[in-house]
Amino acid sequence: MSAVLAERAAPALQPRAPAVVLLGTGVVGGAFLKLLNTPAASALRLVGAANSQRQQTDPSRLAERGLREQLKRDGDARDDARLLAALDDSGAGTKVVVDATASAELASRHAEWLARGYHVVTANKSLGGGDLAGWRALQAALARGARYGDAATVGAGLPVLSTLRRLRDCGDGLLTLEGVFSGSLSYLFNQYDGSRPFSALLGEARRLGYTEPDPRSDLSGEDVARKLLILARNAGFALGWDEVEVESLVPEPLRALDTDDFLARLDELDAPLAARHAEAASRGHVLRYLARLNQRGHARVGLVEVPPTHPAARLYGTDNQFALTTTRYHTQPLVIQGPGAGPEVTAQALLGDVLALG
Ligand SMILES: NC(=O)c1ccc[n+]([C@@H]2O[C@H](COP(=O)([O-])OP(=O)(O)OC[C@H]3O[C@@H](n4cnc5c(N)ncnc54)[C@H](OP(=O)(O)O)[C@@H]3O)[C@@H](O)[C@H]2O)c1
Structure with missing residues (x-):
């Protein structure tokens, strides 16, 4: 299949459509990428994706099929700041970091990201189920109006x-x-x-x-x-x-x-x-x-x-x-x-x- 055919048509989205960065392209992150290609997610814009070693913020590369495999082969070196900049550059009103990793190090940054105005949606339990200081930092960010999506952390989304x-x-x-x-x-x-x-x-x-x-x-x-x-x-x-x-x-x-x-x-x-x-x-x-x-x-x-x-x-x-x-x-x-x-x-x-x- 030619590279041109392998690409999805770039979605025609309003500039203010919610922008998403995905951390983790393993089992759950891979399934999330598939869902992004369904009509239910048509209003969302993926502006960055990363595994533990590499990341991608180039819109045409992000639109390619097999992004998960692509990131295993090539991409930029990991740099959270660059991913957050991609959210900022999107001009979106709603900027979301989706954490589909089990990384305690990334989870320790959730409260900081929330404080800086990014929303965080996570399958990673390391903050909510980690040490009390981290939980308290999260509560402080939530008290200031931040939103934290954690449905995936317990019961894989059962409404608990x-x-x-x-x-x-x-x-x-x-x-x-x-x-x-x-x-x-x-x-x-x-x-x-x-x-x-x-x-x-x-x-x-x-x-x-x-x-x-x-x-x-x-x-x-x-x-x-x-x-x-x-x-x-x-x-x-x-x-x-x-x-x-x-x-x-x-x-x-x-x-x-x-x-x-x-x-x-x-x-x-x-x-x-x-x-x-x-x-x-x-x-x-x-x-x-x-x-x-x-x-x-x-x-x-x-x-x-x-x-x-x-x-x-x-x-x-x-x-x-x-x-x-x-x-x-x-x-x-x-x-x-x-x-x-x-x-x-x-x-x-x-x-x-x-x-x-x-
Ligand atoms: N699997 C389930 O049914 C299930 C259900 C509920 C909740 N969860 C939770 O969902 C999370 C992901 O689970 P999974 O099964 O998808 O795990 P997984 O297949 O092992 O995938 C983890 C992914 O996180 C990436 N990663 C690790 N550190 C990273 C970093 N610093 N920056 C960016 N990416 C990083 C890994 O990159 P590499 O590919 O480079 O290693 C990998 O792509 C876990 O917290 C798990 O507890 C899973």
Whole structure:
């Protein structure tokens, strides 16, 4: 195909159409780029895109198909200032930085960007679910009128954060929050019935792409803890990172190994989990990796035995579940459940937050 044919027609947009810079062109960023080519995003203008090494701000190169692959081969050296300048040069009334990375370093700049008048929309949990000082800097920027789109950080865009904020705006207080916040841990414990070693199930989940390439990122509970922190903070509990009790499923001797060595010793996970499973089964219960926040602000993530009548016992596949008990939803919790991971829904959550900026 010729280069000319490979290019999309340059969109005829009003100069004040919202301008977007995309940081991260991995799984989620790639899905976001695809959504930008759909009619739903026709009012948006991409003025910059970057991976960890390279970036592009040339409008004709940005309009090429395969931008993700192009950035792997060539582009300018990474320079955030140049990307922000592209937003300024666009003349757009709404300038948006979309963060589709997991970079703590980039997240630490969100508050500064907001203070400088850029909107930030993020799938990156490192600020909302990071240290308290970062969260407070974010709150200070929001108090000055900045807008922060974070729907993609919890439940991959399931309407959890928006519901929590709406209830709070109406004076409804959160009493408890409980649920399964990880697609991979949901899948593993929905499947695990003791008939196969846990390591075999984990290997299968990894092959299906349900876990990170190094499954310790999932099994450590850290990602779940970040999501619980984001929710707790949005419910009014300004918790620090060290105030979440985290039960890691990775045995101590396996924590510092490199990935290949860890993968070669996966069977060391089996005996402890088989014992936990047998104990739960003797009482007719099942195991679930739950996140819990109580009324006093105590936050914990870890493996819990639940009876078959518990909402988390009835989960399927990689579904997430968020059960909110509030002063007005107190007889039965308000339960939000559904796919809580996946590039398409996560990218859609980013797009929804960008479009909501107007
Ligand atoms: N995957 C999901 O289903 C899902 C769901 C909800 C939320 N999330 C969150 O979404 C974020 C992205 O996830 P992913 O699955 O797309 O990860 P990924 O495939 O590993 O992609 C990460 C991207 O970020 C880029 N990056 C890293 N540091 C950067 C920097 N300083 N500047 C610019 N780009 C940088 C990487 O560049 P290189 O290509 O050069 O390495 C890569 O393109 C994470 O925070 C994740 O927790 C993911």
